[in-house]
Amino acid sequence: MTVADERTTAPAPQADPPVEPSRFSLSHPRSRIAWIRPAVWLPLLVTLAVLAALWQWGAEKLPYLLPPLQDIGSSLAGQFGYYVDNALVTLGEAVAGLATGFAAAFVLAVLTSELPLVRRAVMPIAVVLNVTPLVAIAPALVVAFGFGPLPKLVIAGLICFFPILINTAAGLRSVPRQVLQVYRTMDAGRLELLRHVRVPNALPYVFAALRIVFPLSIVGAVVAEMSASGSTDGLGTVIGVASSMNQLPVVYASILVLAVMGVLLLLAVTLVERRVLHWHDSAHN
Amino acid sequence: MDGSVKVTGTPALALRSVHRVYGFGPSATNALDDVRLTVPPGRFVSLIGPSGCGKSTLLRLVAGLERPDRGEVLVHGVPPATACAAKMIGLVPQSPALLPWLSVLRNVTLPQKINKGAARRRERIAGTEREGAPAAPDMRELLVKAGLGEAMHKLPAQLSGGMRQRAAIVRAFGLRPDVLVMDEPFSALDEFTRESLQDQLLDLWDELKTTVLFVTHSVPEAVRLSDTVVVMAPGPGRIVDTIDVDLPRPRGERLFGERRFHEYEDLVRDRLRRAWRSEAA
Ligand SMILES: Nc1ncnc2c1ncn2[C@@H]1O[C@H](COP(=O)(O)OP(=O)(O)OP(=O)(O)O)[C@@H](O)[C@H]1O
Ligand SMILES: [Mg+2]
Numbered sequence: 001m002t003v004a005d006e007r008t009t010a011p012a013p014q015a016d017p018p019v020e021p022s023r024f025s026l027s028h029p030r031s032r033i034a035w036i037r038p039a040v041w042l043p044l045l046v047t048l049a050v051l052a053a054l055w056q057w058g059a060e061k062l063p064y065l066l067p068p069l070q071d072i073g074s075s076l077a078g079q080f081g082y083y084v085d086n087a088l089v090t091l092g093e094a095v096a097g098l099a100t101g102f103a104a105a106f107v108l109a110v111l112t113s114e115l116p117l118v119r120r121a122v123m124p125i126a127v128v129l130n131v132t133p134l135v136a137i138a139p140a141l142v143v144a145f146g147f148g149p150l151p152k153l154v155i156a157g158l159i160c161f162f163p164i165l166i167n168t169a170a171g172l173r174s175v176p177r178q179v180l181q182v183y184r185t186m187d188a189g190r191l192e193l194l195r196h197v198r199v200p201n202a203l204p205y206v207f208a209a210l211r212i213v214f215p216l217s218i219v220g221a222v223v224a225e226m227s228a229s230g231s232t233d234g235l236g237t238v239i240g241v242a243s244s245m246n247q248l249p250v251v252y253a254s255i256l257v258l259a260v261m262g263v264l265l266l267l268a269v270t271l272v273e274r275r276v277l278h279w280h281d282s283a284h285n
Numbered sequence: 286m287d288g289s290v291k292v293t294g295t296p297a298l299a300l301r302s303v304h305r306v307y308g309f310g311p312s313a314t315n316a317l318d319d320v321r322l323t324v325p326p327g328r329f330v331s332l333i334g335p336s337g338c339g340k341s342t343l344l345r346l347v348a349g350l351e352r353p354d355r356g357e358v359l360v361h362g363v364p365p366a367t368a369c370a371a372k373m374i375g376l377v378p379q380s381p382a383l384l385p386w387l388s389v390l391r392n393v394t395l396p397q398k399i400n401k402g403a404a405r406r407r408e409r410i411a412g413t414e415r416e417g418a419p420a421a422p423d424m425r426e427l428l429v430k431a432g433l434g435e436a437m438h439k440l441p442a443q444l445s446g447g448m449r450q451r452a453a454i455v456r457a458f459g460l461r462p463d464v465l466v467m468d469e470p471f472s473a474l475d476e477f478t479r480e481s482l483q484d485q486l487l488d489l490w491d492e493l494k495t496t497v498l499f500v501t502h503s504v505p506e507a508v509r510l511s512d513t514v515v516v517m518a519p520g521p522g523r524i525v526d527t528i529d530v531d532l533p534r535p536r537g538e539r540l541f542g543e544r545r546f547h548e549y550e551d552l553v554r555d556r557l558r559r560a561w562r563s564e565a566a
Pocket of ligand 2: 340341342468
């Protein structure tokens with residue numbers, strides 16, 4: 001595989017920066033007003049009501065598959081502190097992994113964009129690994145690193161690493177030619193160009209990657225927890241233990257907490273993005 | 286044909302038998318073939334000619350973005366790379382090429398933060414030619430002069446196309462370059478904006494008196510702005526004519542009504558037509 005292939009083989013995240021319209025448009029001033037209108041929230045409410053009704057009907061017919069909603073609710077309310085503690089453990093592993101993966105990927109992206117030799121050596125592998133389901137190596141990592149937080153951190157970091165690497169490298173290299181020409185006639189140094197031109201230019205790409213990678217980091221941490229059957233905490237462990245003991249409400253309550261956590265993380269990324277990328281199109285629509 | 290003008294002292298620009306070929310073998314393009322041009326300091330020179338005759342290529346050679354395959358390019362007696370290292374060259378590309386995350390003011394002041402060793406290097410090169418290295422100009426003042434006083438703190442995306450192009454010109458002038466190269470900087474603008482930008486360009490140039498190499502497709506623009514119009518022809522890219530425009534300055538709007546202006550226009554058009562014909566032949 002050549003470096004030229006990487007554009008076509010890289011998955012979606014590499015697309016142009018204004019990735020997707022924000023799913024959390026409620027933080028946008030104009031849509032904040034729009035949310036008052038029933039036409040905006042009613043369809044969602046109806047869908048939720050229908051789903052809840054179906055769920056309850058299913059729970060009645062198949063009690064071994066679906067717990068009734070009120071059981072999930074009472075489990076959440078009764079052991080709220082327990083869920084929060086375990087959620088924080090998982091969150092900690094995910095965020096620590098993400099931070100490590102981010103730092104490593106960013107540095108490597110700068111190196112690949114500056115040194116063609118490194119790019120040719122690394123990018124083809126990165127492209128392949130980016131489409132490899134890395135969670136599959138979780139059990140192996142548990143064998144290697146034991147039941148502590150390390151394998152979880154490693155998995156979360158690995159999952160985040162390649163999307164960030166590929167997007168950041170693309171962003172660093174996507175500076176318009178005429179801009180580069182202007183600064184080349186001033187004989188701008190590599191570091192100057194990086195600092196003043198390439199890195200800011202890559203920021204929309206970095207945020208596009210972060211939006212993808214934040215939820216993935218949680219997936220990584222949870223899967224690692226589930227594979228390490230000796231772990232003591234974390235929502236993945238809670239789900240693993242509860243399902244082996246047939247405690248369906250606990251399983252679904254944990255899943256619900258994970259979903260909420262994912263939404264909050266994505267919301268945080270969106271808010272930071274709005275501030276940092278105020279100059280970019282993606283922050284305006 | 287030789288594009289030389291009589292010069293005393295080191296010329297601002299000297300192209301000696303410059304050749305530039307793109308590609309290899311039968312598919313090779315002779316972008317520039319034996320191009321000779323000498324420009325004394327402080328002159329405003331326009332390049333005009335049919336598409337593909339090598340105007341942009343010539344600019345890229347002067348700006349040190351490419352090297353000639355044969356021949357020599359000198360800017361104030363030194364190779365373009367040395368001139369770039371001394372920040373003697375200002376480039377205004379066809380698109381404004383502003384950084385979208387910086388305000389207009391920050392965009393035009395960024396060059397001062399880049400390559401800070403240039404001033405020292407420049408003293409050594411240009412010191413004898415001009416009165417020492419020029420001081421860093423007040424960019425706010427330049428922006429106001431270019432009609433961007435109000436827009437100073439806005440982002441490029443909040444400006445009109447004409448304002449963005451003006452910002453790009455101010456950025457280049459801010460370097461106090463010895464040579465300013467501009468590749469069709471006004472081609473994307475409507476006629477009125479274009480004329481008012483020509484006014485402002487002439488005002489700035491009047492003050493800083495740098496050598497300008499200006500690519501355009503517009504005959505009136507070339508005649509109005511230039512001391513010398515260089516006509517080029519394609520296949521292979523070459524200089525076919527050099528016309529000195531002997532019109533008084535400042536050249537305000539009134540110039541458009543004058544007969545002498547139109548005579549020069551007709552002259553340039555005639556030479557351009559010949560350049561086209563030579564391509565067809
Ligand atoms: N990077 C390149 N690779 C191959 N051929 C090139 C390259 N740049 C220019 N050429 C060729 O060299 C010739 C001159 O191109 P150039 O861009 O200098 O023309 P131009 O006079 O600026 O034309 P225009 O008025 O359309 O901008 C053209 O035939 C073009 O196809
Ligand atoms: Mg051109």
